[in-house]
Amino acid sequence: MSLKPAGLDAVVVGAGPNGLSAAITLARAGLKVRVIEAHHQPGGGLSSRQWEGFTFDTGSAIHPLGYASPVWQQWPLHAFGLDWVRSPAPYAHLWWDGRALPLPQDLDAAAAVLGPDGARWRALFGPLVAQQGNLLEDTLRPLLRLPRHPLTLARFGVPALLPAPLTASLLFQTAEARALWAGLAAHVNLPMMTPGVGAATLMLGTAAHAGGWPFPRGGAQALADALAEYFRWLGGEIQLDTRVQSRADLPQARAVLVDSSPAVARQLLSRSTPGYDAWLSRFRYGLGAVKVDYALSGPVPWLDPAAAQAATLHIGGSLQQIEQAERGAAQGQLSQQPYLLAAQHTLFDLSRAPQGGHTFWVYAHAPADTGADYADTIEAALERLAPGFRARILHRHVTTPRQLETFSPVFGGGDVNGGRFDLTGLLARPVPTPTPYRTPDPQVYLCSSATPPGGGVHGMCGYHAAQAVLSDFSSQ
Ligand SMILES: Cc1cc2nc3c(=O)[nH]c(=O)nc-3n(C[C@H](O)[C@H](O)[C@H](O)COP(=O)(O)OP(=O)(O)OC[C@H]3O[C@@H](n4cnc5c(N)ncnc54)[C@H](O)[C@@H]3O)c2cc1C
Known part of the structure; x- marks a missing residue:
């Protein structure tokens, strides 16, 4: 593939659902963005492969939060081939x-x-289903931020904890x-x-009764392809078959967003602090x-x-x-x-x-x-x-x-959620700050499921990381 000369605003390392979501958010804001992906196709844990006419989903198979994702619901992914399928239950x-x-x-x-x-099941899930939009607004983001809907969050919080x-x-x-x-x-x-x-129990249970647990017709890859095609339509570039190992592998750009593990992100930092390194060393799967x-x-x-x-x-x-x-x-x-x-x-x-x-x-x-x-x-x-x-x-x-x-460093030790969903993993992912996407290197951001809200296909880690970039650019 021939690439345009650099002069990029941002480079995203990794074309998983979070990398693509980050890239689209930046491209929608008018920035020039390139995504660099190790594999031959975009998607990461949201991809499929073929065997003799059978389509296997490499990672994720069912997408309750992908369907409910507050940002993806706003994007024209159907125009790029996405079609959701639901089973009767x-x-x-x-x-x-x-x-x-x-x-x-x-x-x-x-x-x-x-x-x-x-009656108990309905009393528990009914209000959460009715308020699912508000619930997702407060939970699919860093929890160390002031809630916008405290009553809904309180109803959620007790059984979640x-x-x-x-x-x-x-x-x-x-x-x-x-x-x-x-x-x-x-x-x-x-x-x-x-x-x-x-917390995940309630989120998944609520999603089941709100929009169901659908999956993309044709394979998980169809959702990744819709995201990738939308990004290209916005003017973005995707460079495949390229594993980034050091900063020297990256083109010049104002910001680097890393859709990978905290360990890979650490290798790409030109500076760090002992405190940040200590939190990364405590990151558990x-x-x-x-x-x-x-x-x-x-x-x-x-x-x-x-x-x-x-x-x-x-x-x-x-x-x-x-x-x-x-x-x-x-x-x-x-x-x-x-x-x-x-x-x-x-x-x-x-x-x-x-x-x-x-x-x-x-x-x-x-x-x-x-x-x-x-x-x-x-x-x-x-x-x-x-x-x-x-x-x-x-x-x-x-x-x-x-x-x-090996397929994606995000899945450390084979953890499909890219990091533990215990209290530390909910509040300090990977650091206990309201914007844990930022790193000590002002140019580098972490945007994978090692950041809030964590695992699952929804793209919200990437979206929030991109918002941090846009906010920092606007104050530069
Ligand atoms: C077996 C399995 C089953 C799952 N089931 C479900 C499910 O049913 N529903 C659901 O919602 N979620 C499911 N998940 C979880 C979901 O797939 C992940 O939470 C999601 O894919 C995380 O997205 P991500 O973008 O953070 O990381 P990833 O999807 O892992 O994407 C990261 C991408 O970055 C690339 N990359 C990383 N480092 C580099 C580098 N140095 N250079 C270049 N490229 C790099 C990787 O190749 C990869 O493509 C499942 C995951 C697995 C593994």
């Missing part, structure tokens, strides 16, 4: 006896499914509602007693993921056909079973009945597989150095819930936690 919970409970998006319908706990199993036991009386809560909480790759885990992508000759033959009503599945049984499996994983004791997060896109999006074929995306939490053989445990668990699953496998691709980290 946002997610379903599976027990080890094969039972499946799909939870409807509509809150009244969900309350009816939950029986004695239905309590340990998830305690909240479940206090709020709900049925094993079903408690298990559903645990299934949401276990998206956070930490033992469920960890304070802070409840959660559990990694062992991920398996399957190409199948047919749909997954679930014991309970209700499992086919949702694109996202939480497999793991009761609250206690999920809590134990996640605690064991954190202690290096991997369960034969792990908590599995799975996605079955092709039941709702035929474009992702040749006729009759299906894909299945699944991962389990595991320590960073777990090997590919853990995929056999995952597969045995699936075979138990869907006898005949193995016989439908045409192809399987396993990714270990270390391979995820």
Whole structure:
């Protein structure tokens, strides 16, 4: 690709959802921006790859916060090919006896499914769904800023701060509602007693009943491509197949935004302070993921056909079973009945597989150095819930936690959230300031999910980092 001569306002290192979001925010403000990406395509954890006509999502599969993202909702991504797909139920919970409970998006319908706990579920999520815009405004940004909607945040804050199993036991009386809560909480790759885990539980639960848990037709790459094409349309440049290792690899620009790990950002600083370095050295990752992508000759033959009503599945049984499996994983004791997060896109999006074929995306939490053989445990668990699953496998691709980290340094130790979601990870990501995107080097900003609001595809880390750049430029 031929690049225009430099004279750039900003360079963004990394074309993940946050790098692209930062780049677009700056380009929309009229700045000249170039994105430099190590891989052959943009997207990072929001990308897909092909095998014999099957489309596998390399990282993220389901995008509740991508759909709800306050900035992406304002951008014309549909004009650049984005089309959201929804399943009848946002997610379903599976027990080890094969039972499946799909939870409807509509809150009244969900309350009816939950029986004695239905009224509690509706009372908890109803106000948050009604106020989702305000809630996201205050939570998808650094929490060390004054809230704009303190009442909504207070309603959110109490269950968000309590340990998830305690909240479940206090709020709900049925094993079903408690298990559903645990299934949401276990998206956070930490033992469920960890304070802070409840925040993601509430956000995801609210999103399910607000806009659902949709995914881009054709693959996660379609969302990354829509962002990239919009950026190019705004005049931006993307340079692919280029890994940045030092400042010398970068063209001249007034600002550098780093969509990578704090460690990579540190290498690109021309100056630092002992205090900043100390915070970076304390930056911690959660559990990694062992991920398996399957190409199948047919749909997954679930014991309970209700499992086919949702694109996202939480497999793991009761609250206690999920809590134990996640605690064991954190202690290096991997369960034969792990908590599995799975996605079955092709039941709702035929474009992702040749006729009759299906894909299945699944991962389990595991320590960073777990090997590919853990995929056999995952597969045995699936075979138990869907006898005949193995016989439908045409192809399987396993990714270990270390391979995820090699794919993008953001996923340190295979942590899909790019840093722990505990209280420190919520408040000091990676430093405890209201604008943690700034670094001691006035030219360099961190914009990955190692900054607030953290992991998940929503682009808000990049957006806020770009706002910091624009604010600094305007005062120069
Ligand atoms: C297995 C898995 C499953 C997930 N599931 C979901 C899900 O279902 N829903 C959801 O919302 N989120 C999910 N996530 C999380 C989500 O993908 C991440 O939170 C998100 O991608 C983070 O975006 P980012 O831009 O900060 O980093 P990344 O997506 O990692 O992007 C960083 C980009 O920068 C590039 N880069 C880094 N360093 C350099 C360098 N030195 N030079 C050049 N390029 C560089 C990388 O190649 C990469 O393309 C999942 C992640 C994984 C790994």
